[in-house]
Amino acid sequence: MTETATDHDVLVVGFGPTGAVAAGQLGRLGHRTLVVDRLTDVYDKPRAIALDHEIFRHLDNMGLADAISPHVEPFTASEHFGVDGQLIRRIDMVAKPYPLGYTPSMVFSQPAVEAELRRHATSFSNVKAELGVELVDLVQSPDRVEARLKGADGRHRSVTVRYLLGCDGASSTVRQIAGLGLEDLIFDEPWLVVDMRVNESALANLPQCSAQFCNPARPVSFLIGPNNHRRWEIMLLPGEDARQMEQPEQVWKLLSPWLTPQDGELWRAASYRFHALVAENWRNGRILIAGDAAHQQPPFIGQGMCQGLRDATNLVWKLDRVLTGTSSEALLDSYTVERKPHVIELTGRIKAIGQSICERDPAAARRRDAQALADGGGKPLLMTRQGSFRRCARDS
Numbered sequence: 109m110t111e112t113a114t115d116h117d118v119l120v121v122g123f124g125p126t127g128a129v130a131a132g133q134l135g136r137l138g139h140r141t142l143v144v145d146r147l148t149d150v151y152d153k154p155r156a157i158a159l160d161h162e163i164f165r166h167l168d169n170m171g172l173a174d175a176i177s178p179h180v181e182p183f184t185a186s187e188h189f190g191v192d193g194q195l196i197r198r199i200d201m202v203a204k205p206y207p208l209g210y211t212p213s214m215v216f217s218q219p220a221v222e223a224e225l226r227r228h229a230t231s232f233s234n235v236k237a238e239l240g241v242e243l244v245d246l247v248q249s250p251d252r253v254e255a256r257l258k259g260a261d262g263r264h265r266s267v268t269v270r271y272l273l274g275c276d277g278a279s280s281t282v283r284q285i286a287g288l289g290l291e292d293l294i295f296d297e298p299w300l301v302v303d304m305r306v307n308e309s310a311l312a313n314l315p316q317c318s319a320q321f322c323n324p325a326r327p328v329s330f331l332i333g334p335n336n337h338r339r340w341e342i343m344l345l346p347g348e349d350a351r352q353m354e355q356p357e358q359v360w361k362l363l364s365p366w367l368t369p370q371d372g373e374l375w376r377a378a379s380y381r382f383h384a385l386v387a388e389n390w391r392n393g394r395i396l397i398a399g400d401a402a403h404q405q406p407p408f409i410g411q412g413m414c415q416g417l418r419d420a421t422n423l424v425w426k427l428d429r430v431l432t433g434t435s436s437e438a439l440l441d442s443y444t445v446e447r448k449p450h451v452i453e454l455t456g457r458i459k460a461i462g463q464s465i466c467e468r469d470p471a472a473a474r475r476r477d478a479q480a481l482a483d484g485g486g487k488p489l490l491m492t493r494q495g496s497f498r499r500c501a502r503d504s
């Protein structure tokens with residue numbers, strides 16, 4: 109088909125990590141890219157805290173390693189404690205030399221890294237970013253997509269593009285308008301996520317490793333983030349009101365085994381329902397979705413954002429070939445075919461890990477503890493982080 113002129117080659121909806129990486133890669137390849145986000149700035153609280161060596165390699169290939177390194181640190185070992193508070197498992201880094209040449213697991217500061225991803229994308233003169241601009245509607249025809257945008261001033265305008273990429277997060281407008289339904293991978297749990305900036309003097313009183321407190325009365329994850337950032341992910345119990353549990357007095361009660369209000373700044377406390385969902389199809393003609401718009405998974409091994417960055421990288425080289433006429437549009441069909449099974453497989457492993465560490469039945473939790481110690485020859489089992497992903501899936 110002969111392409112008619114459009115305002116841009118690609119519209120990226122959403123300037124979160126997935127959209128920023130997609131826009132940066134499209135920019136480097138010379139495509140006329142418009143990226144819009146309805147927020148006027150980077151979301152200033154971290155959601156993702158962990159990334160892995162494969163993702164760091166993607167970012168390094170984009171020329172971003174130096175810019176993001178100040179905001180990234182190695183992931184500490186994680187210790188898992190059983191029903192009676194005993195150490196049952198210790199998960200550490202694989203030994204050097206590291207398989208991909210980078211630290212295999214890392215923690216990072218999401219707002220700072222996202223700001224670098226945006227800076228990179230907008231460093232290309234062919235990438236235009238508009239903040240405070242919301243996609244409200246879209247219509248596709250055989251040779252283009254017409255997107256209706258609402259500006260910060262409330263005014264509407266239309267732009268035409270050859271392809272539209274929905275990186276607009278979990279409640280994606282693009283996914284809904286394109287009629288791309290979600291499959292439920294069956295996971296639905298309420299959790300409270302608490303981020304603290306801990307005072308220097310109180311850091312030594314906290315665990316020096318990340319930890320999973322696999323107590324069936326209330327499973328809790330403790331994560332050591334960069335600098336003085338510490339995170340607690342706390343399962344909410346049946347009957348607890350999520351909004352009420354976010355209130356500072358409730359949060360301090362939950363943190364009382366570790367900290368008092370004098371020990372640091374409560375950065376944020378937010379309750380989430382952790383879901384496992386995947387879009388049935390990730391493409392409808394000239395409309396494609398990526399990142400949380402295409403899938404959501406519980407954060408137990410820190411892979412949600414990583415999956416979105418894999419989506420963007422898988423898709424952009426294909427879009428490049430189609431936009432330059434090197435490949436036919438059929439190449440884009442391989443995007444869902446390649447990415448969806450990977451997301452489903454990884455989500456299955458994440459669920460298996462979650463089910464093991466978050467066992468609520470005390471008898472089953474004791475069996476889990478006994479098995480872990482038996483696997484370690486009567487001592488806490490020592491594993492590598494990447495090895496633990498494989499093992500939990502196999503044992504489930």
Ligand SMILES: Cc1cc2nc3c(=O)[nH]c(=O)nc-3n(C[C@H](O)[C@H](O)[C@H](O)COP(=O)(O)OP(=O)(O)OC[C@H]3O[C@@H](n4cnc5c(N)ncnc54)[C@H](O)[C@@H]3O)c2cc1C
Nearest residue numbers: 122124125126146156157158243277399400410412413414
């Ligand atoms: C508690 C928690 C912990 C997590 N931990 C990890 C972790 O350790 N590691 C990891 O890899 N992942 C983790 N994740 C997941 C990770 O945060 C997400 O997968 C990631 O942020 C998704 O990025 P995204 O760009 O796809 O979507 P988002 O970050 O949601 O960005 C979507 C953007 O689209 C914009 N937008 C939405 N609708 C419109 C519209 N109509 N028009 C214009 N703009 C629009 C939004 O304003 C937003 O900026 C965690 C998530 C949570 C909740």
